[in-house]
Amino acid sequence: MGGEAGANATGVQDDTDFDGDTLREECGVFGILGHPDAAALTALGLHALQHRGQEAAGIVSFDGVRFHSERRMGLVGDHFSSPAMMQRLQGDSAVGHVRYATFGDTVLRNVQPLFADLAAGGFAVCHNGNLTNALTLREELIRNGAICQSTSDTEVILHLVAQSRKPRFIERFIDSLRAIEGAYSLVAMTNKKLIGARDPLGIRPLVLGELNGAPILASETCAFDIIGARFIREIENGEVVVITKDGIESLRPFPRMQARPCIFEYIYFSRPDSVLGGRSVYKVRKSLGHELAIESMVDADVVIPVPDSGVPAALGFSEQSGIPFELGIIRNHYVGRTFIEPTQQIRSLGVKLKHNANRSVIEGKRIVLVDDSIVRGTTSVKIVQMMYEAGAREVHMRVASPPIKYPDFYGIDTPEQDALLAATHTLEEMRTFIGVDSLAFLSVDGIYRALGEKGRDKHRPQFTDHCFTGDYPTPLTDLGIGGAARQLSLLAEAS
Numbered sequence: 001m002g003g004e005a006g007a008n009a010t011g012v013q014d015d016t017d018f019d020g021d022t023l024r025e026e027c028g029v030f031g032i033l034g035h036p037d038a039a040a041l042t043a044l045g046l047h048a049l050q051h052r053g054q055e056a057a058g059i060v061s062f063d064g065v066r067f068h069s070e071r072r073m074g075l076v077g078d079h080f081s082s083p084a085m086m087q088r089l090q091g092d093s094a095v096g097h098v099r100y101a102t103f104g105d106t107v108l109r110n111v112q113p114l115f116a117d118l119a120a121g122g123f124a125v126c127h128n129g130n131l132t133n134a135l136t137l138r139e140e141l142i143r144n145g146a147i148c149q150s151t152s153d154t155e156v157i158l159h160l161v162a163q164s165r166k167p168r169f170i171e172r173f174i175d176s177l178r179a180i181e182g183a184y185s186l187v188a189m190t191n192k193k194l195i196g197a198r199d200p201l202g203i204r205p206l207v208l209g210e211l212n213g214a215p216i217l218a219s220e221t222c223a224f225d226i227i228g229a230r231f232i233r234e235i236e237n238g239e240v241v242v243i244t245k246d247g248i249e250s251l252r253p254f255p256r257m258q259a260r261p262c263i264f265e266y267i268y269f270s271r272p273d274s275v276l277g278g279r280s281v282y283k284v285r286k287s288l289g290h291e292l293a294i295e296s297m298v299d300a301d302v303v304i305p306v307p308d309s310g311v312p313a314a315l316g317f318s319e320q321s322g323i324p325f326e327l328g329i330i331r332n333h334y335v336g337r338t339f340i341e342p343t344q345q346i347r348s349l350g351v352k353l354k355h356n357a358n359r360s361v362i363e364g365k366r367i368v369l370v371d372d373s374i375v376r377g378t379t380s381v382k383i384v385q386m387m388y389e390a391g392a393r394e395v396h397m398r399v400a401s402p403p404i405k406y407p408d409f410y411g412i413d414t415p416e417q418d419a420l421l422a423a424t425h426t427l428e429e430m431r432t433f434i435g436v437d438s439l440a441f442l443s444v445d446g447i448y449r450a451l452g453e454k455g456r457d458k459h460r461p462q463f464t465d466h467c468f469t470g471d472y473p474t475p476l477t478d479l480g481i482g483g484a485a486r487q488l489s490l491l492a493e494a495s
Contacts, residue, residue, distance in 0.1 A: 027112070027411075028052035028219040029126045029206070031095040031187040033194040033243050035214035039089035042096040043080040045216070045223040050076055051271055052128070052219060053100035056111040060124040062191055063091035067122045071111040095189045097126035100413065110150045113189075116158045120169045123161065125188040127154040128219055129204040129411040132182035133477035156180070170195070170242055174253045177240070181475050183262070183410035183464075185235070187217045194243040201473055202237025202259040203410050203464050205276055208248075215243045220274040234277070237261075260473050263447060263463040264412060267401050268309045268372045279451065282312055287450035288400040288442060289316025289370065296440035297321055298368055298396045302361060304328035306371040306383055313400035314370035323368060326361040328390075329383070355383065363391030369436070373401045375414070377421035380434045388435075397434060399441045402468040403427075409476055414467065444468055 028049030032038050039061045046057055058071035059080060068089050072079040076098060079085060097112035113126040131137075134153030137160070142148060146159045160176030161169075169190060183203035188195040196217040198206045209216040211229040218224060221231050235241055237259040240251040262269075265276055272282035292313065303323045305314030308331060318325035332354055367387060374380055380397065387395045403422030407414045417423045421430055431439040444465065445455040453462055456469075466472045 027100055027126075027128045028098045028223075029096070029128050029185060029187040029217070030219070030223055031126075031189060031194050031196070031217040032211070033093045033189075033215050034245055035211060036092050038092050038094040038214075040086050041211070041216075041227050042094040043076060043086070044227050045218055046076045046080070046096045046098050048223040048226040048271075049098050049219055052269070053098040056099040056108075057097065058111045058113055058126075059089055059094055059096040060113045060115055060189065061089040061091040061094040062122070062189060064191075066090075067115060067124065067191075069113070069115050069124070071108060071113075073108060073111065093189060093194060095124050095126055095187050095194070107150075110152045112152070112154060114150065114152065114154055114158055116162065118158075118162050120172070121191045123158065123188065123190055125154060125157055125186060127157070128185045128206075129183035129199065130409060131156065131180050131184065132409050132474060132479075133180065134182075135478040137179060157186070169193075170240075170251070173197075174240060174251070177253065181477055183474070185219065192244055196235050196239075196241045196243070198235045198237055198239055200238040200254045200257050201261075201464065203262050203473070205261065205265055205270070206235040208232045208235055208241065215248060217241075217243075220270055220276070222271045222274045225273065231275070258460055258462075260461060260464045262410065262412075263451075263465045264408075264467070266451060267447075269412075272312060284450055285312035285372075285400070286316035286319070288447065289313035289318075290320040291316075291446040291450045292370070292398050292400050292440075292442045293317045293320035295443060295446055296398055298398070298438060298440075299366070300368045300394070300396055301365040302326045302328065303368045303370060304362070304387075306369060306380075307331040307355065309372045310370045310400070313372060317368065317370050317398060317400075321368075326358070328358045328361045328367060328387070329355050330358050331355055355386065357386045357390035359390045362387060364393055365391075366394040367392050367396070369395060369397045371397065371399055373404060374399055374421055374430070374434075374441075375404060376419055377430065377434055384435045394437045395435075396438045397436045397440075399439075401442055401447065402444050403430075403441050404467050406467050406470045408467050409472070409479075410464065410474075412467075 030045035164172035185206035
């Protein structure tokens with residue numbers, strides 16, 4: 001991760017977390033219809049989406065007669081790379097899911113895709129995002145006799161589909177979508193259909209592709225690249241696509257709305273080699289660095305990224321400012337969570353286990369540290385201390401996003417508001433806490449300029465940016481019955 005944000009320049013999130021000083025994305029989804037190697041291609045697609053979640057993975061396939069489900073805790077490659085596993089996942093259709101790492105108990109019953117036998121037949125569903133009224137719906141469903149087998153907000157969708165009285169299955173599915181709020185990209189499979197759905201604002205991403213005539217749905221375009229598939233288009237906000245062997249049908253069950261995709265996808269969650277909204281994620285991140293240099297130039301000798309997610313922005317800052325770019329922090333990619341003993345003494349060495357200062361480009365220099373975000377700030381403190389210990393004369397920190405002041409409820413695992421450094425400290429207090437000579441963040445308008453906009457339209461914002469602005473684009477129903485801590489999370493046990 002880039003010090004704070006969870007996803008690194010290759011898109012892979014850290015598998016160690018010493019201070020909870022991260023933001024984490026919910027998950028990644030993949031589905032394919034009509035290919036003899038459906039499960040194997042799904043596993044490869046999930047490999048490409050591994051940066052969106054490392055705690056659990058699952059695949060459900062269909063062979064024309066039976067559904068086959070395999071769900072495991074851990075990385076995709078740990079379980080879904082053996083011939084024996086693929087032999088158990090027979091069929092020419094499959095859906096798959098990867099889940100992010102979280103705190104608290106992790107249980108197999110919550111791993112997706114979730115599957116149920118409904119009156120209309122088997123139904124598997126996987127979900128990227130978070131439903132902001134899932135707890136409210138769950139309690140109502142249980143009062144009406146539903147028996148929940150997990151603590152996942154995704155299970156609510158299964159029950160809503162099962163209880164709908166609409167005559168056709170797709171009508172029941174849409175009926176369930178009308179009841180839910182929040183952010184979602186769904187990939188679902190029946191014995192005849194592959195279904196994709198994106199929430200009315202398009203907060204979470206979903207793309208359509210094809211491989212040798214087999215349609216594919218995935219969270220990001222990088223999942224197509226790994227299997228040689230062709231990108232066709234994004235699923236639009238509020239759209240439901242119904243894919244059968246006869247073709248693709250696009251449905252519009254919601255009134256048309258202006259899309260507001262999640263701005264965090266561009267800052268750090270998506271892989272830099274993905275394309276979102278027609279924009280190269282890598283180029284956007286470099287542009288963030290350009291805008292950062294324009295807004296907060298500093299007299300310095302060298303620009304150093306906090307690896308790995310700070311690299312593109314640091315390159316952009318260097319290009320715009322003319323200050324040389326150097327890899328002043330070398331990252332160890334081979335620190336696994338089993339290596340870290342749960343003692344405070346070892347935890348205090350956490351940053352040094354993951355990052356080491358490249359003294360030859362730091363000593364005696366005035367350096368600009370470029371990171372993608374600051375959450376709690378504890379990792380930044382350790383990185384800055386490392387720079388001074390390596391002989392830096394001055395350390396200036398530049399952050400390629402605005403201060404994070406508000407928690408997220410749409411699929412990003414953020415700390416509560418009072419744990420967000422920017423929510424409780426002024427800029428000067430943050431500078432003192434982190435221990436740098438100067439500190440500056442990119443403005444909200446600066447992010448929008450990097451995305452090709454003139455600035456943020458305060459009347460009709462172009463993106464979902466509530467963590468910076470406090471402008472939540474959907475109702476937060478569950479907050480009214482117990483607060484953020486009671487929201488259903490895919491791998492968190494319900495209280």
